Amino acid sequence: xxxxxxxLTRLMGAGALLSKLPLSAQAQANQSQGQKLRYCIVGLxxxxxxxxxxxxxxxxxSQITALVSGHRQKAEKMAAEYNVPLKNIYTxxxxxxxxxxxxxxxxxxxxxxxxHAEYTIRAxxxxxxxxxxxxxxxxxxxxxxxxxxxxxxxxxLMIAYRCQYEPTNLRAIKWIRDGRIGKVQAIESSNGxxxxxxxxxxxxxxxxxxxxxxxxxxSLNACRFLTGEEPARVEGYSSxxxxxxxxxEVEENLSWTMKFPSGILASCNTTYxxxxxxxxxxxxxxxxxxxxxxxxxxxxxxxxxxxxEHAVDEPTNDPEPRQFTREADYFAECVRTxxxxxxxxxxGLRDMKWMAAIYQSAGLKEG
Amino acid sequence: xxxxxxxLTRLMGAGALLSKLPLSAQAQANQSQGQKLRYCIVGLxxxxxxxxxxxxxxxxxSQITALVSGHRQKAEKMAAEYNVPLKNIYTxxxxxxxxxxxxxxxxxxxxxxxxHAEYTIRAxxxxxxxxxxxxxxxxxxxxxxxxxxxxxxxxxLMIAYRCQYEPTNLRAIKWIRDGRIGKVQAIESSNGxxxxxxxxxxxxxxxxxxxxxxxxxxSLNACRFLTGEEPARVEGYSSxxxxxxxxxEVEENLSWTMKFPSGILASCNTTYxxxxxxxxxxxxxxxxxxxxxxxxxxxxxxxxxxxxEHAVDEPTNDPEPRQFTREADYFAECVRTxxxxxxxxxxGLRDMKWMAAIYQSAGLKEG
Numbered sequence: 001x002x003x004x005x006x007x008l009t010r011l012m013g014a015g016a017l018l019s020k021l022p023l024s025a026q027a028q029a030n031q032s033q034g035q036k037l038r039y040c041i042v043g044l045x046x047x048x049x050x051x052x053x054x055x056x057x058x059x060x061x062s063q064i065t066a067l068v069s070g071h072r073q074k075a076e077k078m079a080a081e082y083n084v085p086l087k088n089i090y091t092x093x094x095x096x097x098x099x100x101x102x103x104x105x106x107x108x109x110x111x112x113x114x115x116h117a118e119y120t121i122r123a124x125x126x127x128x129x130x131x132x133x134x135x136x137x138x139x140x141x142x143x144x145x146x147x148x149x150x151x152x153x154x155x156x157l158m159i160a161y162r163c164q165y166e167p168t169n170l171r172a173i174k175w176i177r178d179g180r181i182g183k184v185q186a187i188e189s190s191n192g193x194x195x196x197x198x199x200x201x202x203x204x205x206x207x208x209x210x211x212x213x214x215x216x217x218x219s220l221n222a223c224r225f226l227t228g229e230e231p232a233r234v235e236g237y238s239s240x241x242x243x244x245x246x247x248x249e250v251e252e253n254l255s256w257t258m259k260f261p262s263g264i265l266a267s268c269n270t271t272y273x274x275x276x277x278x279x280x281x282x283x284x285x286x287x288x289x290x291x292x293x294x295x296x297x298x299x300x301x302x303x304x305x306x307x308x309e310h311a312v313d314e315p316t317n318d319p320e321p322r323q324f325t326r327e328a329d330y331f332a333e334c335v336r337t338x339x340x341x342x343x344x345x346x347x348g349l350r351d352m353k354w355m356a357a358i359y360q361s362a363g364l365k366e367g
Numbered sequence: 368x369x370x371x372x373x374x375l376t377r378l379m380g381a382g383a384l385l386s387k388l389p390l391s392a393q394a395q396a397n398q399s400q401g402q403k404l405r406y407c408i409v410g411l412x413x414x415x416x417x418x419x420x421x422x423x424x425x426x427x428x429s430q431i432t433a434l435v436s437g438h439r440q441k442a443e444k445m446a447a448e449y450n451v452p453l454k455n456i457y458t459x460x461x462x463x464x465x466x467x468x469x470x471x472x473x474x475x476x477x478x479x480x481x482x483h484a485e486y487t488i489r490a491x492x493x494x495x496x497x498x499x500x501x502x503x504x505x506x507x508x509x510x511x512x513x514x515x516x517x518x519x520x521x522x523x524l525m526i527a528y529r530c531q532y533e534p535t536n537l538r539a540i541k542w543i544r545d546g547r548i549g550k551v552q553a554i555e556s557s558n559g560x561x562x563x564x565x566x567x568x569x570x571x572x573x574x575x576x577x578x579x580x581x582x583x584x585x586s587l588n589a590c591r592f593l594t595g596e597e598p599a600r601v602e603g604y605s606s607x608x609x610x611x612x613x614x615x616e617v618e619e620n621l622s623w624t625m626k627f628p629s630g631i632l633a634s635c636n637t638t639y640x641x642x643x644x645x646x647x648x649x650x651x652x653x654x655x656x657x658x659x660x661x662x663x664x665x666x667x668x669x670x671x672x673x674x675x676e677h678a679v680d681e682p683t684n685d686p687e688p689r690q691f692t693r694e695a696d697y698f699a700e701c702v703r704t705x706x707x708x709x710x711x712x713x714x715g716l717r718d719m720k721w722m723a724a725i726y727q728s729a730g731l732k733e734g
Contacts, residue, residue, distance in 0.1 A: 183608055185620050186636040186643075188555050194652055235602050239630030241550055242652065253552050255624050255632035263606030265622035267634035269553040274650035275674070276553075283641035285561055285609065307642070 037332035040066035040090070040104040040128070042119050043111040044074050047133065051297060052108060053082060055324025061336075062328040065103040068095055095119070099126035105335065106156075108328075109133060112206035113213060117142035124153040131331050133160045135217055135355070136348035138208025139367035143352045147345035158331045158341035159348035161221055165326045168300040168316040169222070172282075172289055176226055180306060181284030184227065184264050189219035191278035191295055192271035197246050201272075208367050210250030212236075212355055215278070216270030218295040220358075221351055222280050223258060223266040231258040231266075234354055236362035242273055256358045297323060404699030407433035407457070407471045407495070409486050410478040411441050414500065418664060419475055420449060422691025428703075429695040432470040435462055462486070466493035472702065473523075475695075476500060479573035480580060484509035491520040498698045500527045502584055502722070503715035505575025506734035510719045514712035525698045525708035526715035528588055532693045535667040535683040536589070539649075539656055543593055547673060548651030551594065551631050556586035558645035558662055559638035564613050568639075575734050577617030579603075579722055582645070583637030585662040587725075588718055589647050590625060590633040598625040598633075601721055603729035609640055623725045664690060 039056060041048050041064055056062045066088035069075040075089045088103055098104050106129035109119050117137045120130045130150060136159045137143045150157035163169045176184060192211050200206045201214055212220075224230065236256035240247040252273045258266040269276070279292035287306035293299060298320040304312040334341045356366040406423060408415050408431055423429045433455035436442040442456045455470055465471050473496035476486050484504045487497045497517060503526045504510045517524035530536040543551060559578050567573045568581055579587075591597065603623035607614040619640045625633040636643070646659035654673035660666060665687040671679040701708045723733040 183640065185608055185638045185640040186557065186559070186622060188557055188634065188636055190553065190555055190634075190648075190650070192553070192650065233604065235604070235624065237600065237602070237624050237626045237632050239626060239632055241552055241630035253630065253632050255553060255626070255634050257602065257604050257622050257624050257634065259604045259606060259622070263608035263620060265604050265606055265620050265636060267555065267557075267622050267624065267636050269555055269632060269634050269650070271552045271650060273550065273552040274652055274655070276650050276655070277672075281557075283557070283559065283636070283638060283643050285641055288641070288643070305644075 035336055036061055036063045037129075037328070037335055038063055038065040038103055038105045039131075039328070040068060040088070040098055040107045042068040042095070042107050042109045042123075044069040044071065044078055045110055048108070048110040049078065051321050052110065052324045052328070053078070055321035056328050057082070058321065059325045059329050059332075061332040062325075066090065066098065066101065068092065096122055096126055098123070098128060104128055106131060106331065112200045113208045114138045114206050117146050120146040120157065121149040124149040124155050124157075127153060127155065129156040129331070129335050131158045131160055131328070132348075134221075134348065134351070135208065135213045136345065136352060138213070140349065140352050140356050143345070143349045147349060150345060156331070156335055156341060157345040158334065159343045159345065160327055161343040161347070162323045162327050163218065163222065163295060164225055164343050165330050166300065166323050167318060168291060168302050169225075169294065171302060172291055173225060175289060175304065176282065176284075177228070180286070181282060181289050181304070182286030184262075184282055184284045186283045187223055187226065187264065187266040187280060188268070189222055189266065189280035189294075190269040190276045191215045191218045192269070192274060192276040194275050195246060195272040197244075202246055202250055204249035207250060209355070209359065209364070210247070210252065210254065211270040211272045212251070212254045212256075212358060216254060216268065217351055217355065218278055219268040219270065219280065220354055222294065223268065224350070226280070226282060227260050227262070227264050227266075229260040229262060229264070230350065231354060232261045233259045234357050234361060236358035238362040238364055246272070251362075251364060254358070254362060256362070297321070402703055403428055403430045404496075404695070404702055405430055405432040405470055405472045406498075406695070407435060407455070407465055407474045409435040409462070409474050409476045409490075411436040411438065411445055412477055415475070415477040416445065418688050419477065419691045419695070420445070422688035423695045424449070425688065426692045426696050426699075428699040429692075433457065433465065433468060435459065435474075463489055463493055465490070465495060471495055473498060473698065479567045480575045481505045481573050484513050487513040487524065488516040491516040491522050491524075494520060494522065496523040496698070496702050498525045498527055498695070499715075501588075501715065501718070502575070502580045503712065503719060505580070507716065507719050507723050510712070510716045514716060517712060523698070523702055523708060524712040525701065526710045526712065527694055528710040528714070529690045529694055530585065530589065530662060531592055531710050532697050533667065533690050534685055535658060535669050536592075536661065538669060539658055540592060542656060542671065543649065543651075544595075547653070548649060548656055548671070549653030551629075551649055551651045553650045554590055554593065554631065554633040554647060555635070556589055556633065556645075556647035556661075557636040557643045558582045558585045559636070559641060559643040561642050562613060562639040564611075569613055569617060571616035574617060576722070576726065576731070577614070577619065577621065578637040578639045579618070579621045579623075579725060583621060583635065584718055584722065585645055586635040586637065586647065587721055589661065590635065591717070593647070593649060594627050594629070594631050594633075596627040596629060596631070597717065598721060599628045600626045601724050601728060603725035605729040605731055613639070618729075618731060621725070621729060623729070664688070
């Protein structure tokens with residue numbers, strides 16, 4: 001192992017020397033500290049390059065050992081940065097070759113939504129575990145096919161619901177389960193952003209839907225994990241306000257209501273026409289919990305007003321990209337201990353089914 | 368006019384000497400400064416005694432000259448406090464006698480909801496203008512009858528929608544009309560409280576409905592005045608979670624969604640099972656407006672996050688009971704200048720129709 005002084009300084013500066021070691025050295029390190037989950041990154045977009053990969057770099061239980069990209073130059077640049085050997089760079093054409101690559105335990109799928117199913121199924125057939133970004137697919141049918149393929153291959157499938165591994169959200173769940181806010185009556189949540197023209201998210205074939213699929217899913221998933229219930233009924237409305245060419249294929253706004261079996265009512269909004277600070281607010285008989293931001297990569301804030309107690313308003317010190325580290329490491333633990341992930345394919349499928357029902361109610365179609 | 372030193376000190380301390388003068392002296396004062404609207408207070412409950420009457424006491428254009436109550440002792444106590452002559456104390460039985468009382472220009476109706484219609488119609492027949500609390504009635508039919516009676520009598524009818532005369536809400540409307548937040552896409556609003564057993568609000572015959580009628584109406588009305596539009600579609604869900612005897616007759620929770628013709632989507636929650644800080648949040652293409660509290664008697668807060676501008680977070684200095692002073696004086700101005708109130712019977716009726724539609728959609732009934 002030869003590092004120039006400059007390289008060493010840069011690596012030390014990143015505070016993550018271990019994961020930057022060449023593979024052979026890493027393999028030795030792994031043996032001495034237990035097995036790391038070795039990820040092949042499928043799709044070098046923003047979430048991979050700016051969030052997930054830096055998250056894995058900080059990790060003790062995960063590492064990046066392969067890449068899949070259609071852009072050779074970008075792939076080589078990232079390979080150099082993460083010490084991935086050139087032989088472990090794949091294209092979408094030779095992707096199935098990962099089957100024979102002993103450096104890869106799992107794939108992380110960060111492609112446009114409509115490609116999740118295909119690349120999950122191909123990974124399962126290649127004998128690799130799968131961590132897929134949300135939404136898990138663009139249709140219920142594709143989602144089921146992903147579950148079936150991973151089950152058949154005996155491989156784990158996890159959907160990347162960051163918030164279910166994030167401390168502020170976990171604290172909210174705990175407070176609710178502990179009865180700190182009393183009986184929950186109602187929830188409001190919204191999440192959205194003002195989208196730029198030309199994003200693949202505006203292409204129905206790639207995205208499968210609009211803001212509900214992309215960011216509204218955070219509110220939907222949160223209402224489900226906060227209540228611990230599945231909706232008894234959902235109802236949705238959608239609209240397009242900005243006739244500027246962006247919303248020819250997907251909705252701009254979607255508003256939906258859910259009634260849970262306990263009687264809890266949830267009202268949610270999502271949009272591609274306005275920057276919303278994703279949040280949720282739960283109203284209980286003893287007080288209110290309010291997370292804002294609730295879904296961001298960092299800087300989450302926990303607010304509580306409980307009857308007879310001091311108000312709580314606390315920021316979360318969990319700087320980017322730690323949420324991705326937690327997510328990657330949780331999946332590593334699931335694989336190592338043969339544990340079914342909390343946010344497995346079935347969990348992803350439930351959201352897909354609710355989104356399809358919301359779309360149907362709003363007069364739109366899934367997929 | 369004879370005042371003891373102690374009485375004078377108390378009156379001066381209240382900062383409202385004028386309205387505490389005996390009627391004859393007030394009448395002279397009125398002549399010198401223009402006409403005051405002389406209110407007969409119908410119903411001595413919390414909103415009258417703790418809010419509206421103190422609001423009128425601070426007013427320059429309104430005064431209290433008569434009272435209607437079933438509790439003689441309470442009426443005499445309030446009469447003494449507001450210098451109302453004993454002859455101007457009425458019961459619900461001899462209420463129609465206000466017809467011949469030249470000290471009364473208008474009535475302020477603060478009775479349980481189901482009595483608003485009867486006492487409005489009797490007031491109109493007695494030749495008095497009417498300021499009625501919200502909701503204007505418990506049914507669309509009663510509301511229409513109130514409008515008809517006042518129209519026939521040539522008297523003004525105003526519904527006491529405080530927020531439409533309150534500076535923070537007016538500022539929100541202005542920002543939206545001026546395009547400060549861009550094109551509005553979505554609104555969230557909630558309002559509610561954890562109700563005590565035994566309140567008349569839990570009696571369907573008196574209240575006509577649950578939290579939607581009582582406090583959800585603030586969110587409904589706000590969505591309408593903020594957008595300046597009438598919903599194209601509404602949808603509601605209701606539930607009872609607390610089976611503790613409070614909710615045998617009215618709903619505990621109600622959640623509803625509205626789609627406006629422009630495409631704006633609104634999600635609202637109301638409850639009698641949790642203390643909500645009534646608020647609304649509007650998401651526009653350029654930024655977000657957030658009022659919280661938005662509907663309280665004082666301490667309202669205006670927050671805005673506009674793209675490229677400094678965040679705004681400003682409390683409103685408009686201490687209780689000034690909102691009631693504004694409301695009373697606005698109605699006085701309408702009577703004096705023969706102007707139709709902004710929140711007239713038709714405005715109240717629109718909310719009644721939407722609430723009936725929300726109830727119907729939720730499988731409940733109005734009234």
